[in-house]
Amino acid sequence: MSENEKKEEAMQEEQEIVEETAEEAGTDAETAEENDASEAQIEALKNEKEELEGRMLRLQAEFDNYKRRTLKEREADRKYKAQDMVQELLPVMDNFERALQVEVSEENKSILEGIDMVYRQLKDVFTSQGVSVIETEGADFDPNVHHAVMQIEDDSVEANKVVEELQKGYLLKDRVIRPAMVKVNK
Structure with missing residues (x-):
């Protein structure tokens, strides 16, 4: 092999390495975008979960208050039925x-x-x-x-x-x- 051929072959190898690196960089960019999207989705789901937990706690407290109030009313009705x-x-x-x-x-x-x-x-x-x-x-x-x-x-x-x-x-x-x-x- 001549020097020119060796240089050409080295250039081709370099070209292949650059193309592979570019493909990997593109893949990394896509992966980063997917990760960002996944993190945003995870954050949205966390917020929704916290909101639902808050609503559930308020409903539970309202229900407990309702039970206490109706129990008091029933006791008063029994006590003063006459x-x-x-x-x-x-x-x-x-x-x-x-x-x-x-x-x-x-x-x-x-x-x-x-x-x-x-x-x-x-x-x-x-x-x-x-x-x-x-x-x-x-x-x-x-x-x-x-x-x-x-x-x-x-x-x-x-x-x-x-x-x-x-x-x-x-x-x-x-x-x-x-x-x-x-x-x-x-």
């Missing part, structure tokens, strides 16, 4: 008490005994349902359970004390069904 009935029967109770204040005579004695029996039964039903009378006379005036309709000035009684009960008040467990109407000392 409230409507008691409110409707309070005027009946008042009328029984008024009937029992009538003067006893020979003619109305048996009627009053019957009224008293029915009154005691009604009172027992109230007690079994958790209804109690609000204590008033001699007690300190409490606007949460007393309704002051009159005020008097009496030096023999302490200030802000209930002097007289004008209408009974009732509690159902710890809830005021009807405040007691009272006369209070100034």
